[in-house]
Amino acid sequence: MAEIVTLTMNPALDIATGAEAVVPTDKIRCGPPRYDPGGGGINVARVITTLGGEALAVFPAGGASGQALEALLKRDRIPSCRVPVSGSTRESFTVDERRTGLQYRFVLPGPEIGEAEWKACLDRLAAQAQGARFVVASGSLPPGVPAGFFQSVADLSRDLGARFVLDTSGEPLRRMRSGVYLLKPSLRELREWTGQALARDAEQVAAARGMIERGLSEIVVISKGGEGALLVLADGAERLPAIEVPVRSAVGAGDSMVGAIVFGLVKGLSLRDAVRMGMAAGAATLMTPGTELCRREDVERLYEAARAMQGIPVSAPESSR
Numbered sequence: 235m236a237e238i239v240t241l242t243m244n245p246a247l248d249i250a251t252g253a254e255a256v257v258p259t260d261k262i263r264c265g266p267p268r269y270d271p272g273g274g275g276i277n278v279a280r281v282i283t284t285l286g287g288e289a290l291a292v293f294p295a296g297g298a299s300g301q302a303l304e305a306l307l308k309r310d311r312i313p314s315c316r317v318p319v320s321g322s323t324r325e326s327f328t329v330d331e332r333r334t335g336l337q338y339r340f341v342l343p344g345p346e347i348g349e350a351e352w353k354a355c356l357d358r359l360a361a362q363a364q365g366a367r368f369v370v371a372s373g374s375l376p377p378g379v380p381a382g383f384f385q386s387v388a389d390l391s392r393d394l395g396a397r398f399v400l401d402t403s404g405e406p407l408r409r410m411r412s413g414v415y416l417l418k419p420s421l422r423e424l425r426e427w428t429g430q431a432l433a434r435d436a437e438q439v440a441a442a443r444g445m446i447e448r449g450l451s452e453i454v455v456i457s458k459g460g461e462g463a464l465l466v467l468a469d470g471a472e473r474l475p476a477i478e479v480p481v482r483s484a485v486g487a488g489d490s491m492v493g494a495i496v497f498g499l500v501k502g503l504s505l506r507d508a509v510r511m512g513m514a515a516g517a518a519t520l521m522t523p524g525t526e527l528c529r530r531e532d533v534e535r536l537y538e539a540a541r542a543m544q545g546i547p548v549s550a551p552e553s554s555r
């Protein structure tokens with residue numbers, strides 16, 4: 235029985251490579267490709283596995299790319315449960331341009347998922363998450379899946395007695411009403427959710443408080459890239475400073491953060507320390523190229539550095555309460 239079950243409705247076969255220059259018309263000769271299983275919840279499971287934990291990844295997949303995705307999960311020894319679908323799993327292509335150090339990310343839409351198929355995902359999740367402590371859903375929804383889908387996952391998690399952790403954006407996030415234990419919007423996603431600029435920490439905390447007061451989530455962790463993160467609860471908030479690292483590729487920083495937070499919570503860390511471990515994993519992921527996520531020794535070292543940094547209390551403006 236898995237303590238952590240992740241759900242990825244829009245998985246991808248990630249292909250990463252490098253090229254001298256990305257230019258039009260001419261053939262772009264690329265370096266050797268690296269293949270990784272990708273998509274939000276799958277990345278979360280990869281990070282938990284890297285850190286020495288165990289997470290089962292549930293996802294719909296189909297076609298030759300779906301089979302390749304499943305084989306890559308086997309290669310990486312990530313327990314997985316594929317729900318067969320008729321459409322072909324999407325591929326994502328990341329190219330690091332050597333000349334400039336810029337990164338180009340080509341992301342395809344997922345295949346159309348039919349009603350019977352997404353319902354089968356919920357059924358499979360319900361069966362696999364019996365007795366689980368955490369259900370983690372991360373990423374977008376492919377065409378065909380209703381925008382209110384994650385609310386069904388929240389309701390299901392509640393019925394199973396599991397805590398539901400969610401990292402999504404846009405309409406699927408807007409449609410959430412209740413039942414999330416921990417929500418991890420990036421600042422960009424929080425701005426999108428409110429439609430406001432949220433320039434200052436206090437305004438960002440107030441927006442997250444709004445989510446908590448509506449009963450959407452118990453905890454909100456706002457990730458702010460190189461600016462660190464805000465941990466927001468019903469009765470307090472603090473800013474945790476970023477851990478400085480040399481940046482190679484930001485692919486998967488958010489998923490690494492979510493994976494390490496959940497791993498930390500399962501290991502019995504306090505919420506604050508689990509978020510610090512999440513930030514360490516996010517930062518460690520920046521140090522690796524392309525779609526590679528974090529390395530365990532980096533996470534452990536950066537976590538110690540994060541624990542030495544004090545959080546700063548942030549209060550939201552009175553008017554927003």
Ligand SMILES: Nc1ncnc2c1ncn2[C@@H]1O[C@H](COP(=O)(O)OP(=O)(O)OP(=O)(O)O)[C@@H](O)[C@H]1O
Nearest residue numbers: 420457458459460462463476477487488513516517
């Ligand atoms: N440049 C950076 N320096 C140090 N730490 C970083 C940096 N970028 C990201 N991190 C760490 O990783 C965490 C997650 O990164 P980020 O806020 O970019 O989330 P994200 O989900 O990848 O963003 P988005 O979904 O909007 O693309 C941050 O809170 C931070 O702890």
Ligand SMILES: [Mg+2]
Nearest residue numbers: 401420488489
């Ligand atoms: Mg993100």
